[in-house]
Amino acid sequence: MSTSIPPRTVAEYLEQLRAALHGADPALIQDALYDAEEHLRGELHENRGKSEADVLAKIASSYGAPEEVAEIYVDKEHQVQQVLRSPPPPRRSTALGRFFAVGADPHAYSALFYMLLSLATGIIYFVLTVFGVSLSLGLMVIVIGVPLAIAFLGTARVLALVEGRLVEVMLGERMPRRPVYSQRDLPLKTRIWEMLIDPRTWSTLIYFVLMLPLGIAYFTLAVTGIAMSLAFLFAPLAHLGWMLGVVHIDWATDIRFNDSLLIPWQISDPLIFLLGIALLFGLLHLARGVGRFQGALAKALLVR
Numbered sequence: 001m002s003t004s005i006p007p008r009t010v011a012e013y014l015e016q017l018r019a020a021l022h023g024a025d026p027a028l029i030q031d032a033l034y035d036a037e038e039h040l041r042g043e044l045h046e047n048r049g050k051s052e053a054d055v056l057a058k059i060a061s062s063y064g065a066p067e068e069v070a071e072i073y074v075d076k077e078h079q080v081q082q083v084l085r086s087p088p089p090p091r092r093s094t095a096l097g098r099f100f101a102v103g104a105d106p107h108a109y110s111a112l113f114y115m116l117l118s119l120a121t122g123i124i125y126f127v128l129t130v131f132g133v134s135l136s137l138g139l140m141v142i143v144i145g146v147p148l149a150i151a152f153l154g155t156a157r158v159l160a161l162v163e164g165r166l167v168e169v170m171l172g173e174r175m176p177r178r179p180v181y182s183q184r185d186l187p188l189k190t191r192i193w194e195m196l197i198d199p200r201t202w203s204t205l206i207y208f209v210l211m212l213p214l215g216i217a218y219f220t221l222a223v224t225g226i227a228m229s230l231a232f233l234f235a236p237l238a239h240l241g242w243m244l245g246v247v248h249i250d251w252a253t254d255i256r257f258n259d260s261l262l263i264p265w266q267i268s269d270p271l272i273f274l275l276g277i278a279l280l281f282g283l284l285h286l287a288r289g290v291g292r293f294q295g296a297l298a299k300a301l302l303v304r
Helices: 010-020 026-046 052-062 066-084 095-104 106-138 145-171 188-197 199-243 265-302
Strands: none
Touching (some): 010 026, 010 066, 026 052, 026 066, 106 199, 106 265, 145 199, 145 265, 188 199, 199 265
16 A cells, blocks of 8 residues: 655655665666656646646556556566576586586677677767767758757667667667656657756767777677687597598698607697587687676766
């Protein structure tokens, strides 16, 4: 049973809803506020002949009081996360077991794919940001610069939502599934001003600029790690094929391994193969760490 003062305006309702969701995931709070505000504004639009307080009193019995709505969102979020969360792998008691357990973590593989994809997305985000900022500032002295700047910032918000979906799906970090609500019946100048004073507008541009150097670093680490792992894993097979005469190597035509070598090939090949396995699982550990870092960065800069 709610004991708070019934809200008389939409702003009061949203403030009480935000307070009731205190401590919840910021992405969940943004989604809940968007849904609530969209519903409340729609009800007010359909009941334009009534006062805002009367409409909210009616909504409280159908849509729910802020505390009730917050409880429903938290419960639903918990249920969804329970369904989507991968079952935890068995806990390993040894360091070696914990090292190889990463192979059963699907987030490690999806994070590795995100590292490969980040170069392309980083280039797109960086080019769009630099081009948009440069063009907007350059044309600001004439009338066309203002609508171009508004269109650019709106596009950046849409891309931020797309990036959030990629982060949530690939890295497992809960991100907003709704944009920041913009009241449609407000004057255009007011809506533009709210977008300009929103810190997330500018933190999104910072994120997009950072994604180019981060994307280059992620892509380089991923490609280098995969190439080295596969090279060490398949080197013993290539060596065996060369010893049997199946594989021909021009520069090694007249070379044969023999017992005079410091490390005979019978010992070096298994060691090389084991090193390839270690590099592969080490790469998965690195990808999982990168995924956690990138998810935290996206949550900090893309979520208000």
